[in-house]
Amino acid sequence: MxxxxxxxxxxxxxxxxxxxxxxxxxxxxxxxxxxxxxxxxxxxxxxxxxxxxxxxxxxxxxxxxxxxxxxxxxxxxxxxxxxxxxxxxxxxxxxxxxxxxxxxxxxxxxQGVGGTPAYLIDGELHAGDVGIDELREAIKSASQ
The missing domain is CATH 3.40.30.10 (Glutaredoxin)
Structure with a gap:
C-alpha cells in the first residue's frame, strides 16, 4: 500500500x-x-x-x-x-x-483493502478504479 x-x-x-x-x-x-x-x-x-x-x-x-x-x-x-x-x-x-x-x-x-481508492459502503468493499455509477448505486442500496 x-x-x-x-x-x-x-x-x-x-x-x-x-x-x-x-x-x-x-x-x-x-x-x-x-x-x-x-x-x-x-x-x-x-x-x-x-x-x-x-x-x-x-x-x-x-x-x-x-x-x-x-x-x-x-x-x-x-x-x-x-x-x-x-x-x-x-x-x-x-x-x-x-x-x-x-x-x-x-x-x-x-477489511480487505489492498490499495486506493477504497470505499467501504454498508459492509461492501469497492476498490480501485471504481466508477461513480457503481458508488452511487452502492450508496443508494445502503440507504434503503
Whole structure:
C-alpha cells in the first residue's frame, strides 16, 4: 500500500471520467512511498484541512508524479494546502503520526483493502478504479 511499481497506463474508464470533468491525468511510472503523506493527512485532519490536503496531493500525484516520500515535496504540498510546516515538519520527522497511520493501515487490511481508492459502503468493499455509477448505486442500496 505504501510503495511499489504501478501500471504505466491510465485505464480507458478513468481517462474518460477525467476528460469528462476537464481533468488532466497521467499515471506516474512508479508509486511513491505514501506513509509520510498519510501522516500529513492525519495532521491536516486534526485541523479540519484534510480535504484540502487531499485535493492538493491528488493533483500533484496525477499531473506531476509527485514523490510523497520526499520531505521537500511534502512541505510544498502541505504549505499549498495551508498547513503550518514549522509545526508539522518536526512532527513528521519525529514519526509522531507513524503508529496511528500503521493502525489505520492494519484496520484497512483487515477489511480487505489492498490499495486506493477504497470505499467501504454498508459492509461492501469497492476498490480501485471504481466508477461513480457503481458508488452511487452502492450508496443508494445502503440507504434503503
Amino acid at each position: 505504501f510503495d511499489g511499481e504501478t501500471e504505466t497506463e491510465v485505464s480507458p474508464a478513468m481517462k474518460e471520467r477525467a476528460d469528462g470533468v476537464g481533468l488532466e491525468i497521467r499515471r506516474p511510472q512508479w508509486s511513491p512511498n505514501t506513509i509520510r503523506a498519510h501522516e500529513v493527512t492525519l495532521y491536516a485532519k486534526e485541523r479540519g484541512m484534510d480535504d484540502r490536503f487531499h485535493h492538493v496531493t491528488t493533483r500533484a500525484y496525477w499531473t506531476e508524479g509527485a514523490d510523497f516520500n520526499d520531505l521537500a515535496v511534502l512541505q510544498g504540498l502541505a504549505e499549498e494546502a495551508g498547513l503550518d510546516w514549522s509545526d508539522l515538519g518536526p512532527r513528521i520527522e519525529a514519526d509522531e503520526y507513524r503508529d496511528a497511520v500503521m493502525r489505520e493501515y492494519e484496520a484497512a487490511k483487515e
